[in-house]
Amino acid sequence: MESVDRFxxxxxxxxxxxxxxxxxxxxxxxxxxxxxxxxxxGLRHAVKILRGTYDDxxxxxxxSHFQALTTALSATVGVSNIGGVAIAIxxxxxxxxxxxxxxxxxxxxxxxxxxxVACMYRKQDEQGTPQGGPMYYIEVGxxxxxxxxxxxxxxxxxxxxxxxxxxxQFAVVLRVNYGVNPRVTRIPSAPIVTAVIVGGIQRIGxxxxxxxxxxCGVYVLACLYIIATHINLLPQVIFRIVHDAFSGTALxxxxxxxxxxxxxxxxxxxxxxxxxxxxxxxxxxxxxxxTHEPVREGLVAMLGPFxxxxxxxxMTAFVILTSDAWHNGNGGTEGVALTARxxxxxxxxxGQLIITFAVGSFAISTMVGYSYYGRKCCSYLVGQRRGQxxxxxxxxxxxxxxxxxxxxxxxxxxxAFALMALPNMxxxxxxxxxxxxxxxxxxxxxxxx
Numbered sequence: 232m233e234s235v236d237r238f239x240x241x242x243x244x245x246x247x248x249x250x251x252x253x254x255x256x257x258x259x260x261x262x263x264x265x266x267x268x269x270x271x272x273g274l275r276h277a278v279k280i281l282r283g284t285y286d287d288x289x290x291x292x293x294x295s296h297f298q299a300l301t302t303a304l305s306a307t308v309g310v311s312n313i314g315g316v317a318i319a320i321x322x323x324x325x326x327x328x329x330x331x332x333x334x335x336x337x338x339x340x341x342x343x344x345x346x347x348v349a350c351m352y353r354k355q356d357e358q359g360t361p362q363g364g365p366m367y368y369i370e371v372g373x374x375x376x377x378x379x380x381x382x383x384x385x386x387x388x389x390x391x392x393x394x395x396x397x398x399x400q401f402a403v404v405l406r407v408n409y410g411v412n413p414r415v416t417r418i419p420s421a422p423i424v425t426a427v428i429v430g431g432i433q434r435i436g437x438x439x440x441x442x443x444x445x446x447c448g449v450y451v452l453a454c455l456y457i458i459a460t461h462i463n464l465l466p467q468v469i470f471r472i473v474h475d476a477f478s479g480t481a482l483x484x485x486x487x488x489x490x491x492x493x494x495x496x497x498x499x500x501x502x503x504x505x506x507x508x509x510x511x512x513x514x515x516x517x518x519x520x521x522t523h524e525p526v527r528e529g530l531v532a533m534l535g536p537f538x539x540x541x542x543x544x545x546m547t548a549f550v551i552l553t554s555d556a557w558h559n560g561n562g563g564t565e566g567v568a569l570t571a572r573x574x575x576x577x578x579x580x581x582g583q584l585i586i587t588f589a590v591g592s593f594a595i596s597t598m599v600g601y602s603y604y605g606r607k608c609c610s611y612l613v614g615q616r617r618g619q620x621x622x623x624x625x626x627x628x629x630x631x632x633x634x635x636x637x638x639x640x641x642x643x644x645x646x647a648f649a650l651m652a653l654p655n656m657x658x659x660x661x662x663x664x665x666x667x668x669x670x671x672x673x674x675x676x677x678x679x680x
Contacts (some may be wrong), residue, residue, distance in 0.1 A: 246649035259337025271338035277530040291520035299520035301443040303513040314567035316547040321495030326475030328548045335540035338508025339533040349514035352421025363518015365511040375474035380654035388608035391647030394601040397594035408583040419505030443609035446592040461553035468552040506536040511655030526673040
């Protein structure tokens with residue numbers, strides 16, 4: 232076990248080196264400029280699409296625009312929004328939050344391009360169902376000579392889409408708040424996840440469209456209450472976030488003088504794990520949307536990083552940074568336990584209940600979303616019929632995730648996500664001009680206001 236820990240501790244440093252940071256942030260900035268800042272100017276139309284204005288039940292696909300977004304959000308709005316932000320602050324200081332914001336803003340354009348192209352280049356499986364995602368738009372959009380990138384993405388996705396962090400952090404909050412043995416955590420979560428995922432994407436879509444708005448609403452309202460009670464500190468917190476993003480003088484768990492490069496890397500890494508822009512997971516959900524207009528799904532998809540990082544992650548960051556608890560961290564990866572202490576300090580026993588509900592519902596929603604992603608990767612490699620067996624492997628790993636150390640789990644997931652991002656971002660940049668031609672044609676049509 233120690234050798235596994237050491238291997239992934241080294242692997243994650245190599246995987247999240249400067250080249251990947253440039254690819255994600257630089258690539259996202261390029262796509263933002265190429266789209267003429269569509270994340271900002273396309274928001275109004277995106278909301279109209281999300282409300283069902285243009286829905287047609289006869290369109291190809293399996294789920295609605297709203298269900299596609301909530302399915303994608305079920306995977307992104309998760310434990311990373313609670314524990315991941317805390318990890319970013321303890322490892323990189325308040326400045327890491329600024330780079331999470333930057334990654335989210337350019338990530339909106341990345342999501343627009345990746346999810347548009349996911350619907351542009353869908354491929355029917357052996358059962359005649361159109362399938363979308365990075366492996367399909369690489370193969371269909373770029374040609375079969377690039378299929379090795381599709382295979383590489385899918386293999387990495389088998390590991391990257393395992394939900395090991397979620398039961399791990401749920402186990403932490405149950406242990407901290409109620410003294411529950413981590414090995415018991417798998418008992419309530421595994422049957423719930425199993426019952427949902429065996430029904431396929433349509434059952435997942437129906438489940439997430441109800442759970443995601445509820446869990447986000449409860450958590451954000453609780454955060455807003457804590458922030459309101461410390462509103463006088465908010466300007467100071469925002470100044471600290473911006474200042475420490477460039478100064479390299481952050482204070483996290485008593486560690487001073489953190490290098491700016493570490494602050495940037497930590498922020499981008501945690502943002503990528505939170506909103507997954509550029510990783511290639513969201514196109515797997517949005518590629519199943521019912522639409523004959525790929526651009527529409529791209530516009531809906533770009534709302535994801537805004538909701539996930541700019542709204543939910545910022546709530547967590549403000550809650551932590553307006554308290555004194557983050558100064559007492561260990562400079563490592565205690566994650567959700569730090570957020571739990573803040574909530575307990577603000578609400579008492581009720582805070583324990585709120586954070587337990589939030590982490591539990593976030594964890595289950597993410598496990599459900601990831602199971603679909605992993606199954607699609609597996610189905611691409613071995614066929615739709617045999618791909619269903621991935622569900623059993625996925626459920627088995629929930630046990631492993633609950634008992635492994637959080638450091639090892641994070642390093643495994645971060646390494647796999649980095650490797651998934653490489654083929655996805657390369658393909659997206661190569662296909663971006665085609666997306667822009669489709670976008671100009673879409674908005675040029677007379678029936679659009």
